[in-house]
Amino acid sequence: MDEYQTCTDEELIVRLRAGENVISDYLMEKYKDLVRRRANAMYLIGGEKDDLIQEGMIGLFKAVRDYQPDRKTSFQTFAGLCIERQIYSAIQGSNRQKHLPLNTYVSLSAEEEENTMGEQWAENPEAIVIDRENVRILEEEIKKLLSPLENTVLSYYLDGYNYVQIGEILGKSPKSMDNALQRIRTKIRNYRESRKKYTK
Incomplete structure (x- = not known):
């Protein structure tokens, strides 16, 4: 998989769509640390970090599956969105509420996000954007x-x-x-x- 390190994520997604299925495993491995950081940055009252990591990996899988290379948003930004959305959904489910108030969710992530992240969050009417x-x-x-x-x-x-x-x-x-x-x-x-x- 060393050859993949010289390619952009977007190029790899194109090759994945063309049938190089092993690229999926490569991207999952490459971004698992991002999943851990996002899980660590969210506190789920009564939950376990391992549960959040598992949800984050599901979000990452969805990102690999659904990302379109012609997007203006980079794969890394899209993956971050999918990971956070999946973890956020788990937080919603754990509280058994249709809408989770802002003050039951605490994000401690110091990472900068692109403006398109907020735009894509807004596509989901149940999503809460924290600027x-x-x-x-x-x-x-x-x-x-x-x-x-x-x-x-x-x-x-x-x-x-x-x-x-x-x-x-x-x-x-x-x-x-x-x-x-x-x-x-x-x-x-x-x-x-x-x-x-x-x-x-």
Whole structure:
């Protein structure tokens, strides 16, 4: 598969449509880290990260299946959209609601998206668009809530490290890192609830 590394994703999709089915496996492997980052950037209350990763991989599969090479949007942007949409649908389902309020969903992704991402979200009437400025403000507020250690732990967590790996990096016990992640999650929940009450 080394030959694929010199091709753009869009070129690979054209070849995939022409019958080179192994390219599907290559793209799934190439973008699985993107799935992990998106899953790490979303907190599902009562859910498991592995469940979100699984949903994200389904979204990635749909992106590989449905992407049209003549789109103005790059495959990477389209894949990010499909991954987020699939994870978001899982969050909706887990809450057993037809419409999920904005304040039950927290995105901590710092990645920049193209404007076309928002345009495609708008095609789905049940999709909620969180604009970049709102995300930036939310991230800043969350940073203020957390201690320096918790901010460091969160940064590693969003990069895909688990609590054992974070403990090894920081020279801390796995238990203390697990506790830190629980504190982070609790603080974010409490902040979300306070915003919910404030906006009523």
